Amino acid sequence: MHSAGSYQYPSMDSVIYGKPAAEALREEAERLGARRVYLIVSRTLNTTTDEIEKIRTALGNRYASTFDGIPQHTTRDVVVQTAKQAKEAGADLVVAIGGGSVVDAAKIVLMCMEHEIFDPSGLDGFETTPERRFGPFRTPKVRMIAIPSTLSGGEYNSGTLVTDTRRKLKQIFNHPTMMPRTIILDPAITRYTPEKLWLGSGTRAMDHGIEAICSIRGNALVDAVCLQGLRYLHDGLSRTKDDPNDEAARINCQLGSWMSAFGLQARVPMGASHAIGHVLGGTCDVPHYFCTAVMMPSVLRYNRPATEQAQKSIAAALGAPELDAGEAFAAFIAKLGLPRRLADVGVGEDRFELIGKNAMLSIFTRSNPQPIREPADVVRILRLAA
Structure with missing residues (x-):
């Protein structure tokens, strides 16, 4: 906190x-x-x-x-x-x-x-x-x-x-x-959203909450609201995966997305998952809603030395306090049936150098809690997600 x-x-x-x-x-x-x-x-x-x-x-x-x-x-x-x-x-x-x-x-x-x-x-x-x-x-x-x-x-x-x-x-x-x-x-309005887009965009909303909780410039209100947002999304996405017609679960997802965005509302800077995700979309044509699924476990692993306490609260919000946050998030992604590795979305190691170079142009690379000083640091994260 x-x-x-x-x-x-x-x-x-x-x-x-x-x-x-x-x-x-x-x-x-x-x-x-x-x-x-x-x-x-x-x-x-x-x-x-x-x-x-x-x-x-x-x-x-x-x-x-x-x-x-x-x-x-x-x-x-x-x-x-x-x-x-x-x-x-x-x-x-x-x-x-x-x-x-x-x-x-x-x-x-x-x-x-x-x-x-x-x-x-x-x-x-x-x-x-x-x-x-x-x-x-x-x-x-x-x-x-x-x-x-x-x-x-x-x-x-x-x-x-x-x-x-x-x-x-x-x-x-x-x-x-x-x-x-x-x-x-x-x-x-959301009933017509394809399942993968719905679930994947939900993990993107979780990205906002996770990076705000781990941010170097967070605050007490953001921490509390974002953690509740993660709980709502974890529950709502699991339930809509099982039953797409569960309207109460869809509302939970929408409320969770709102709460998870409290950091962005307050201009709390995001980190490497956002920076790399933007490049995966713009440079490698990866659908935006798959970027968090494939990158967040590795970003959490990279950031763990600087965010250990924050990650414990994140793992608890994901219903797995006994796991590392990266492991808890990866297990949730597997349950939702979303892609889990860069290879699953068509990104090979031959693109890592360019992704690292372009990610260094992002304001969010500079605000990652575990310092990223050069493209090689980004490549280290990408290799964890390969």
Whole structure:
């Protein structure tokens, strides 16, 4: 438990749960006085379910337009195209409905609209670097609401991940008011999420909690809330694996994702699992929701000398106090039936040097609790996960 620290409250209004998404969004649009609501949505939800149509109907004449073409890993090319369409539609509120890529896209669309960035290269110079936490963005006049269909939890922080396809590099962009004003949790939206994506994104949410508890700059509130989040996710993911129709378990998962993100909300820096995971996605095309499954046991093993007490509390939250945290997490991944090694997701040792080099560009590499001083240190972790 961290005995000293500080907590920063995020730039958001509320989290709403226990109410259908369409009803909650209509009420929020009315509260905010929005007249032109632009939807950025999952294509699956838009084309194979009636969930998005329910939302359009509920918005009535406040509805402006819908975009459903966001790719995995949220590319610059598509977000600038989306921003141009949102600007032309006169959007005064952007709503993201879908998984992490959709939520990330909506965040950066706000900034592209504000700065009229409609070409991919226009984002150069705004990315977060180890020396600069926030990009030189203006505060956007248009804000967003998120309705997540997965559990990754990116909606609970002010950063976004966008891939520069020219360099096969995923970059972080950040500004305090890229945080959604409101997050709406509706388990009905999640019923259509494929099992591997649901379970994998749940482990990604656990990543937020684990790295916050182990962080060099955590605090007492974050520790307590993130540990409860891990308990909710451990229970909820196990139950939805056994019974996908267990709505109470799905709600537990959503609440666990929210709680596990408390560190990110408070700007507690993450560590090597985030840094390496971003590179695995942007450079090696590994689905984001598999990165934690294959990397976290090895990251915990590497970090154990600096985080022994924190890891004991993590193992207990995972229901295995008798095990090391890395072993407890690996056993949970096996129970969920997710990939467990880099080889399982098509990443061989021939890519390790490049991954190590690109991971050193991440702000989270510098904040890992067990120091990472050079690419060779990253390669050591990768070999543990090979």
